[in-house]
Amino acid sequence: MDFSKVDFLLSVHSIKQLPEEGMPEIAFAGKSNVGKSSLMNTLIGRKALVKVSARPGKTQGLNYFQVGNQCYLVDLPGYGYAKVPKAMKDAWQGLISTYLEKRATLKCVVVIIDIRHEAKAHDSQLIEWLREQSIPFLPVYTKIDKLSGSARGKHARLLDLGHGINKDERILFSSHTGQGRDELIAALQSFLFS
Template identity: 40%
Template structure:
C-alpha cells in the first residue's frame, strides 16, 4: 500500500492557467462543497492542513495537485453545489472540471465524496455521468458516517449501491468518517490499487 502521509502540495491551476504535464498517475477527488472532501483528503494523508477546510463551503477554487511521490498525485477538484459564489464563477469551475475530466490521460479514477445523509444529489449524478462517459473508474465515499446509527448507515450504503448498479463503468461504494477514521483502510487500498495499475 502506498504511503499517503508523504503527500505534499506541488502545483495548482485554474481556468486562466495551464495544467501540469499529463504523463503521470493521478486520482481525483470531487464532491459537493460541504460534503467533507478536504477533511477526507486530510484524513487519508494523515495531515491536518494539506487540503484547506472551512466552515464556509467553496474554498477550493482551483485544481490542486498533491504529490505522493514524483509520479503519483492526488488531485483536489473545486467543490460543486452549495458554494456561495457568483453564477459566472460556478460556470467557470464547472468548465474547468469538465475539461479536466474529459481530457486528462493521467487519471486512473475519481473519488466522489458525498455526505451520507444527502447522497446522490443532482450534481453528484452529473459527476458520475461525466466519469461514466469517459469510462473513468469511480469510488463513491459516503462521508460523515459518525453522524448516523449503524442501521441507517447500512441502509444508505445498500441504497446507493443499488442506485448505481446499472452503471457499466467500474464503480464502488464505501462509508467513511474523518472523525472516527472508519473506512480509512478501504479508501487507502482502493487508491493504491488504482495508482499501481
C-alpha cells in the same frame, strides 16, 4: 504507497497551468461541504494540509498535491450550492470537465457523498457522466460516524440504489474515526497500478 509523504504543489485555474503529464493522478470530487478536504487530510494523515472551510466554494482551482515521486492527488472545486458568482461557477465547470475528459494520466475520480442525505441530482449527474466518458470512479460515502450502525446500512443501501452502485464498488468512510481509510488506500493503489 506512502500517502504521508505529501506536499502541496500548485493551484491550477486554467488548463495551461496543469503540470506536465507524467505521474498518475487521482481526483477528488464532491458537493460543496461534503467533507472532501477532511477526507483528503485523513487519507494523508495530516490535520490541515488540505484547507477545510465551513464556507462552501472555498476551493476555487484544481489543487495539486504530490505524493512522493508516485502520484498526484487533485482536489477539485466543490459543486452545488457554492455562493460564488455564476461566471466563476461556469469557469470552474469548464476547467473541471476539460480536465476530467482530456487528462490521460487521470486514473480515478473519488466521488465523495454525504451518507446522511438521499441521492442528490448533482452526484447522480457526475456519476452518470463519468460512466458515459468511461472515466474510472470510486464512490465514498462520508460522515458515517454521524449515523448509528442500522441507519448507516439503510442510508448506504438507499444511496447505492439511487446512484446505481453495487455495495462492493463503494467505501464507507469517517474522517472523524478514520474508518475506511485502509480500504480507501487499497482501492486507490489498485487504480494507480492497474
